[in-house]
Amino acid sequence: MYRGREGQWAFLLHRLSGLAILAYLLLHVFSIGSFIFGERFYMTIHERYDLWPFRVGLLFVVAGVVYHSFNGLRIIVMDFTGAGVAYQRQMWYVVLLLSVLAFVGSAVSLYPRLVGGY
């Protein structure tokens, strides 16, 4: 595998987070949309989401969405301004910092829900 500098990692993480968010989105549309099959069908799916892997997984969804959106902003700035390309590395570290903060921040504020269940 080619191990480039920050730009390569930014690209790889953007792609992986995008595909992960897409996988989550497909599941999410199905499980929320299943309310048209009635309450019993809907709740059967949603009671599963109380299992701990799903509760913890939501933190990764939040961090992934924050990374993907802010890195997307970085891409837009790079694409449409000349100066953006010169500062892409610095901007990437800001994006990474924001994603870590989003992960830690939601982990801290949702801690009771994470350990105690919903």
Added chain:
Amino acid sequence: MIRARTFTDARQQSHNNAELNWWIFMRVSGLILMFLILGHVYMTFIQVSESDATFDAVVNKLANPAWKFYDWLILSLSLLHGANGARYSIEDYVRSRPNRAWVKGIFYTVVALLFAFGTVGLFAI
């Protein structure tokens, strides 16, 4: 697929208008989705818990046409944005032409069915 750092590069590299339009669409929809989805994550996950995402809560929320429109905008923009992003990945990693054809065929079918399902769900209630 376009590998470009600037809009001028993108315009030169694109073989046809459709490819350039998708390139622009990814930037524009991404910017809109950022606001829609961060708001959605905040309102439905940080502000309330998963246990509040009950059947009744969903039905009550969707009684308001404004939320129907908000959710439908997220649904359509994110599925298009996600499907096009996945198309970039498929074109990069699925190298043989026949494999690419059926992988794309199955993937587009799933996305289209889910879009129809979500739209019916939003507006049939």
